[in-house]
Amino acid sequence: MRHTLPIVPQFYVTAPQPCPYLENRMERKLFTALQGEGADQLNNALSRQGFRRSQNVLYRPSCADCAACLSARIKVSDFAANKSQRRALRRNAHLGRRATSPWATDEQYELFRRYLDIRHADGGMADMDVFEFAAMIEETPIRSRVIEYSDRKTDALAAVSLTDVLEDGLSMVYSFYEPELRSSSLGTFMILDHIEIAREAGLPYVYLGYWVPESPKMGYKARFSGLEVYVGGKWQVMKNPEDYESASHPLSTDPIAEQVANIQLPDRRAP
Template sequence: MRHSLPLAPQFYVTAPQPCPYLEDRMERKLFTALQGDQAQVLNDSLSKQGFRRSQNVLYRPSCSDCNACMSARISVNDFKPSRSQKRVIKRNTQFERRATSPWATDEQYELFRSYLDNRHADGGMADMDIFEFAAMIEETPIRSRVIEYIDRETDQLAATCLTDMFDDGLSMVYSFFDPAYTRASLGTWMILDHIEIARESGLPYVYLGYWVPGSEKMGYKAQFDALEIYRNGSWEPLGDPEGYEDDLHPLSSDPIAEQVAKISFPDGRG
């Protein structure tokens, strides 16, 4: 028998651990469970307030050292590709998009391992086995799809993205690709194609996760036109990426209780 959770759920905070984006910083996350009949509604609501999904958990950075991690999304109707992005689109006509249910395959895992070993061998996911990979793909309480990109010339899987479907857009939860395609810029290509999918579906946004000023690892997101960030309780255009030094200050983050009190829920509470 399925059960419904209240739309004002319990929130928890992780223990501090080293930040994966900025040196000499400590990271904490504010998180809550995502399950029950109202999971999709809650996910849609909190994702618009800077939260991200990982399996059946919604989380948002809640660090005491800074407020640098800001949720980022592209405004589809306002987006115009740069010259280099137009070249990426033109260069990658060999790839065919296939949308499937969130079900993990051996071929996906082999591609995932190749991607990690070449790009993120020292990252937090480096030791993920096939069962953990399957959980990442399959344990979703909301509308999700796996978008695969097949090389028509070889009929081989070249790239994959786990994508959540919101009421106002698409969220790229995690993407990976064959590192052998060095000229294809497949990371950029997948974002550009998700913009096209959203446009075809009449959805106004593509959510990219967090943009972090001062982090080279996350700097590529600022290269996309019409990028918006969630900052101080509202969405705003990114503007100058160099103008966010205040968010790196140790006093820029509100106390946990204040952060939770400002969260809005689908039933009007918050």
Template sequence: MRHTLPLAPQFYVTAPQPCPYLPRRMERKLFTALQGDNAETLNDSLSKQGFRRSQNVLYRPACADCAACLSARIRVADFKPSRSQRKAWNRNADLKRQASAPWATEEQYALFRRYLDSRHANGGMADMDIFEFAAMIEETPIRSRVVEYSAPPEPGSRHRPLVAVSLTDILDDGLSMVYSFYEPDRIRASVGTYVILDHVEIAREAGLPYVYLGYWVPGSPKMGYKANYDALEIYKNGTWQDIGDPETHSGETHPLSVAPIAEQVARITLPDTRPIRG
């Protein structure tokens, strides 16, 4: 199925496939190519409308009978870490951050494999080889950074082992954490929490108002943790709003919560503010 407007991005819908977050549900994605001179502008605009980037594609869930996936972002100016998050920050205070242009390395891939094997052995990325991993990291038409976190060297060594990585896009209003992975042996140290907290600090230092975390999915153990962050907003019914009580969003799994694809496309606004007609 294709919905298009002359001289505008073309939007497509994927075929249904099993949902990775909620059992007994099927997912579809609405997506468009991210390319050309206006790639950054399009990415900035659609990110504000609940889209996410994967290489040179922007996508948003468009499931037939469920609207549970809600794009989430932290308001940097209002964010205050919880007690447990402050402990996670202190436990990882010895990590060193280094940000660079998106370039894949063998050490990154080795960490990525350990992370998948421990946390997502049956996920959609489980069979990703090093060439596909390099494409995920390096194929970006916009401003992106690889943010690496390394631990102190072992006794007798000068090498700081890599323990966490985030592929991060720089938007006009914030940082978008495209994909993160970390050393599974450091789960108890909450290194994943630390990486998010550090991105809040990076955004604060850069004067950027938001950190985009991807999708929060009510009822999903994999994605529910995002509701634990203070000053969290979700994109729902065409607007950003404070998450409030997470329990109030459980109705988004009801089939009547979903608008038809043509209506979803018609509501998308391009960077020049012209609406797309399906």
């Protein structure tokens, strides 16, 4: 009988580039391709180990002397909305939710451009054109959804989230919203609604991406109860955000070979 050996993912490291979160830092990522029949298994396994998806790539920060970026997720059963989050729910009660397959539209792109031009004009995605936007939305080898939030009366699109469905939760890959409605706390509302979707589906977690201590861009994530962060190879409950720091140190990150050796890959062998 002839047996086919499983294909082991190959890991690579990006060249250093300026960090988008902390000044005077250089960013580097460890990444691997997400493709083939085992894409869902690999995405599930690596998401539980702090990786994030971008199109057909899974990546995790691996900076030479900094370990500030911490993967964050909300444990649904431990979450309780605070007063300001309950206000965000009330402010956006007029919005309806619609989940679709990952397909980009002109309306989404127009909203995306307004969002970038006003909120992130100097960010790494500022020059993204309509074709690159379509690739971001549509190039997914796993189970993904586009979740749109629109005004029930006018049908005007207010917010969008590209969301992956994992074995143990929902992963908010990228979200954007109408910048003129900033006072409505749409970003917070989308997270709250994803918590509700996960609860209804019996999924234990909502993955939020990375939280970075001392980065104003990421501060909102620490305001959600039930938050867990991935530190030292395991998830731990965040008790006090001030207990974490973004100080750099030459021994902050293990050597690449050691990092790769410690990654737990899914068992793709046939039963």
